[in-house]
Amino acid sequence: MNEEAVRQYTNHAQATIESSPQMDEANTKAAVLREFLDLLGWEIPSNTQLEYSVKAFGKTYKVDYALILDGTPVAFLEAKGVDTAITEKHREQLEAYLKNEDVNLGILTNGKDYEFYRREVIDTKVRVNTLGKTDLESIPDRVTTLSAFRKDAIQSNEWEKILNRIKELQEARTTLEQEKDSLATEMADLFSERVSEKISPKTESQAKEMIDRLIADIESEIDSDGESVERPIAQDGSQPDLGEETDNEESYMIRILDGKNEVSDFHATNQVDAFTETVEYLIRSHDLISHLEPLPYVPGRTRPIIHTATVVDGKEMKQPRSVGDGYYLETNLSSTQKQRELRRLVQQYEFSVLFEDGW
Incomplete structure (x- = not known):
């Protein structure tokens, strides 16, 4: 996804909101969210339907935007005005829309704050999981999640690969965070057994630093569209020597x-x-x-x-x-x-x- 286009959207939307900080829903849609849909490749009326009828809580409601492919909604965007804070009631509303209409993707936004959701069926249970929450200023850091909502990604089913990759990375991050000490000890024991017992204390310390950096690298990949990351950096800023040398230093x-x-x-x-x-x-x-x-x-x-x-x-x-x-x-x-x-x-x-x- 074009990061410069995301940055341009963010800058323009920020300027618009700063000039009219009390925009109601209608003006937020016209001045901010229409451009957001354009960024994702969705166009009104060719593949985006306004005020789409949905069932929820035993009644019929209107979701603000239904993103349509082959006559079927594939994602919903529920909009609020800049003057309205997103609440738990709004989240429950979108969740009900996604579940009742069998739609897999949803966005809830008031132009300033953006929340991304995914509907999944796991062991016959339907769940709506939060993919991420961010504010307008930090949208450029959420390019990975954002790219899953692009029309071409949904059309090609690439969206599923993108979000599954995020899920795998989040699970890896959790494992590293929870098992850091035991993993570092295992690495130190391995070096002690294969190399020398004398390096064990130093190895365990560097292993913990490496795991911390891996966690940070995973967060960067989740947030920034899988860009390449640097080698682990120790707390003093030096590059720890983990046994590998490289002839080509990038500048x-x-x-x-x-x-x-x-x-x-x-x-x-x-x-x-x-x-x-x-x-x-x-x-x-x-x-x-x-x-x-x-x-x-x-x-x-x-x-x-x-x-x-x-x-x-x-x-x-x-x-x-x-x-x-x-x-x-x-x-x-x-x-x-x-x-x-x-x-x-x-x-x-x-x-x-x-x-x-x-x-």
């Missing part, structure tokens, strides 16, 4: 521009170092912190990116790097997320940023 270049003039450039053999060096430069040379205060800097809804501590509201940053004097940068981000955050930061100075080589 990552970041250029900061003021108009056509280059302000500075940063080159590293991994994304985290390039990202960190760029942010540190902005802090030291352009007083970035004064533009972001009060800290923590939370560009989305809940995830802090820059703070004076590694713990925010009782939650630890997953992969903090020290930057500037007494500040920490969250680097546990996918390639797409790193690029997006740097674009946001350089906007403080009306700079632009280019990503070259391995990006």
